[in-house]
Amino acid sequence: MPMFHLGWFTNFSNPPWNHPWAGTEGRDWPRGDAHVEFTRALERACFDYVMLEDSSMVSDAYEGSMRADLKHGLYAPKHDPVVLAPLLAAATERIGIVATASTSFYPPWLLARRFATLDHISHGRIGWNVVTSSEDRAAQNHGMDALPAHDERYERADEFVDVVGRLWDSWEPDALVLDRERGVYVDHEKVHVLDHRGKHFATRGPLNLTRPPQGRPVLCQAGGSPRGRDFAARNADTVLAMLSDPDEMKEYRDDVRARMVAIGRNPDDCKIMFITTPVLGDTEEEARAKAEVVRTPTETKIEVSLAHMSAVSEVDFAAFDLDTPIADLDVRTNGHQSSLASFLRNGSTVREAAIASMNKVLHFVGTPESVAEQMGETMEHVGGDGFLFTGNIGRRFVGGITEGLVPALQRRGLTRTAYTHERFRDNLLDF
Ligand SMILES: Cc1cc2nc3c(=O)[nH]c(=O)nc-3n(C[C@H](O)[C@H](O)[C@H](O)COP(=O)(O)O)c2cc1C
Known part of the structure; x- marks a missing residue:
């Protein structure tokens, strides 16, 4: 291994x-x-x-x-x-x-x-x-x-990462020449303008x-x-x-x-x-006893779990009774899509989902x-x-x-x- x-x-x-x-x-x-x-x-x-x-x-x-x-x-x-x-x-x-x-x-x-x-x-x-x-x-x-819509945010992020990478590349690795005899600190031919004008961002560089x-x-x-x-x-x-x-x-x-x-x-x-x-x-016994305490749901822990999910999905989970079946919820997010989907898969009621996600x-x-x-x-x-x-x-x-x-x-x-x-x-x- x-x-x-x-x-x-x-x-x-x-x-x-x-x-x-x-x-x-x-x-x-x-x-x-x-x-x-x-x-x-x-x-x-x-x-x-x-x-x-x-x-x-x-x-x-x-x-x-x-x-x-x-x-x-x-x-x-x-x-x-x-x-x-x-x-x-x-x-x-x-x-x-x-x-x-x-x-x-x-x-x-x-x-x-x-x-x-x-x-x-x-x-x-x-x-x-x-x-x-x-x-x-x-x-x-x-x-x-x-925020822009979920997939558009990723599209912008693709362009962003591409531009940032090109900015990091805008100086060649050996641009700093430190040539005392010629009195040249940086070789200007090794530093490059980008002139990026994309769908979402514009930056000249270097x-x-x-x-x-x-x-x-x-x-x-x-x-x-x-x-x-x-x-x-x-x-x-x-x-x-x-x-x-x-x-x-x-x-x-x-x-x-x-x-x-x-x-x-x-x-x-x-x-x-x-x-x-x-x-x-x-x-082992001490660890199992500790885990039991960590896993035991309390009102505070359930509230913290739901408030977390609300924050990243901007769905107000306080609006639902804790015993509401997940199947009855019609919730969607422009935020963390995979986190919300996995939260909703975690239990058959809001309470169960909150507890399961707390122990995940x-x-x-x-x-x-x-x-x-x-x-x-x-x-x-x-x-x-x-x-x-x-x-x-x-x-x-x-x-x-x-x-x-x-x-x-x-x-x-x-x-x-x-x-x-x-x-x-x-x-x-x-x-
Ligand atoms: C473990 C983990 C850590 C994350 N950390 C941050 C963070 O620091 N800041 C942030 O804005 N989003 C954070 N996110 C959110 C992700 O960057 C991403 O936007 C979110 O999971 C939604 O993406 P998805 O819809 O593709 O799942 C995190 C997500 C996960 C699962």
Whole structure:
């Protein structure tokens, strides 16, 4: 069994603040220290990357009110991950740092410049999570009444990624000549104007800085609809997927790989990472008891689950009685289509769907040794690439993974014990 990759899916937002092991992070996280400490712990465990998701709204999709979003700290408060990235880069040496930025809100030239700068100052360790955004509430913060339609957003994103890539290429790798004798710093013949005038974007170029160390930062994507999978197959170096069972994971990975082959890409050039939250204990019994507590639905957990789904679909799930049969719902979204579809498949009533989606990423329960074993078996079944942990970035939970589970994975030869390369993509494509 070849090794697999590890990442962590989080954001620049509040760690859980009111559970028994929360410490002071609920108040202190806006300073960034907690995220720095967290990322250092991941680097000690040789993770490929930390992925920082983002959105730009306070959601009032649930009950038509900001109450649930703010009460539970779901979509806000949230800081800009692009601004956190240099702090994380300065505090680490090898781990990849992926920041989310939206093709619906950034102008391409600005994004290309910003991520090229980040790639330089991180010495080639930056990734961009390409999102099209999903909420009209976010669009309204950027001068629009509503987002473009779902498939049109992906069409715009295709053009956006193409233009940004050409901006990164607008300086040839050897444009910076530093020729003392001739007194030439940059060879102007190696810097090229684009004059791009496309359907959605226009930019003249060139960029005003040298080519990023990785050529282009690592591109990350998470969109499960057929259109989203095509986009990933064309553009992504790594894809995030949230699926509950190993057969679905295998089907998803095989599908994205087949789409890559169909357009002439080597499928090994994109790593598909499955989101998971292990439940760890000192003994099997302790872990099972913990998982039981996590899985037990409460009113708060159901509200949080529904408010999440409302935020990304902009369907008001508070409007339905919890016992409403899913079959009676006629709901559609211009937002996360695959997330809504999978939510609706999860149970026969609104309550069941909310509970199932809350437990969706609890694949592995046990001691570090037994969870390492289970993760290896799942990867074997799926065919590869890796896992992206998610959940509580408080010190206690993170320590359980980095100081307990990862060493157990390493002892089995399942994950790396040292970085081979300096740059993010090179480490990602190493196996
Ligand atoms: C695990 C995961 C993480 C995501 N992270 C973000 C994010 O940070 N910001 C964002 O706007 N959308 C995010 N999305 C949404 C996707 O980028 C995509 O827009 C959404 O899944 C809808 O695509 P689809 O209709 O193709 O499934 C995420 C989706 C998933 C499944």
